[in-house]
Amino acid sequence: MHKRENVSMSVVRRLPRYYRFLHHLKVTGVTRISSTELSKKLGLTASQIRQDLNCFGGFGQQGYGYMVGQLCDEICKILGLSSGYKTILLGAGNLGRAIANHMSFQAEGFQLIGVFDNSPDKIGTTIGGLTVSDVSGLEDFCKERLPIMAVLCVSRSAAEQLAKILYDLGIRNFWNFSHYDIYLKYPDTTVENVHLNDSLMTLCYRISNNSISAKKEEKPEQQISD
Amino acid sequence: MHKRENVSMSVVRRLPRYYRFLHHLKVTGVTRISSTELSKKLGLTASQIRQDLNCFGGFGQQGYGYMVGQLCDEICKILGLSSGYKTILLGAGNLGRAIANHMSFQAEGFQLIGVFDNSPDKIGTTIGGLTVSDVSGLEDFCKERLPIMAVLCVSRSAAEQLAKILYDLGIRNFWNFSHYDIYLKYPDTTVENVHLNDSLMTLCYRISNNSISAKKEEKPEQQISD
């Protein structure tokens, strides 16, 4: 694992797909794969795959290809999937519940250690194996447990308030499902936004303007389950 | 509204943000805005905004800027947000519930007309104002009501089975939250994938490799609530 500098987000966003696909192959018992085979299954070019992987190191062998297990492990390391970053989730609505379950059964580098809400309906219920706490206990909790990441499954206005509190408590990483733009206010944070509305509106555009051009622009976003 | 050919996905994916932001301005009572002002608020260049908008028409006035209300309406039309495409949702788990509520209060071009699940726990419950039906009634329902879009909030294997059924029933548009790759099998479909796992793994990478380069690559993805 050499280089690792100036890796563009275009490359980084393809890594999870590589990982997932390789993991699937590994489980299936495939031990070896060439960039060409991989490219066909992923709908990318072999060239791109080799370029991408070589941002991180030379994991293949000329004339042979890549060892599936080894490459999968390398990407796992690159992504930092065994980091177990301590994480809290704010907002125990349907989305929060879905995310909490999702995160608990997908060991993807994070460890959910607390869930908070301000609604009496939700406080005390269990989600993702954790009891929902009153948001009034957030500060003490953070000072004691020192989470480094927060998932925001709350409204825009709640997100705005919470971002300030969490930032002041030292949290710099956010998985943000709200419309509030954390990054604008706090440029030294790492924010991954999930904008469901945008995705849906984009789909609406694509359906409404169902021209060949619109369709062919979109790369097939292939996925393999893990 | 002229041109509308060869509009790249890069442009299309920015439209929802423009729309949301302009809508917010409109509500706030702002009537006029220049590309420069807009660019500052969105973290884009003025040039890019003008380029993007001019894919669809010349909506501005030299020396003046853009009329917020008019531009907002135009983008609304471009996106097709009043289409009310008849939509069904498959999978009434937490994610399905969250999505159903989301879609019902966001009039974003779709009209949810049915929700299906195969679990006796869920059948008969209400989500997003609709009663969850047994998936055994899916075929009859589709033949009668003719939905054109399906939201898949189910597991990979269920998605694989359902995609076939839905495709055979004539559905060609999917909002896909599963890992199953519909587009690979059915290339004449329009699929918008939401890959929560990928998003989370990308965040894990960014935290693990928290270099300046990794951070600056990512454009601030600013959002404004609507």
Place this chain on the structure above:
DNA sequence: TAGATTGTTAATCGATTAACAATC
């Protein structure tokens, strides 16, 4: 009119693809 800001063309930048020497 003068100032401002668009629409659009040209220049730059970055990402993808092609090609091929290195080498297993």
Place this chain on the structure above:
DNA sequence: TAGATTGTTAATCGATTAACAATC
């Protein structure tokens, strides 16, 4: 060895940014 496939450099393509004439 011969065949295959990588790692990497060069060429191409597309998207973003800069510049400026048009014009409100």
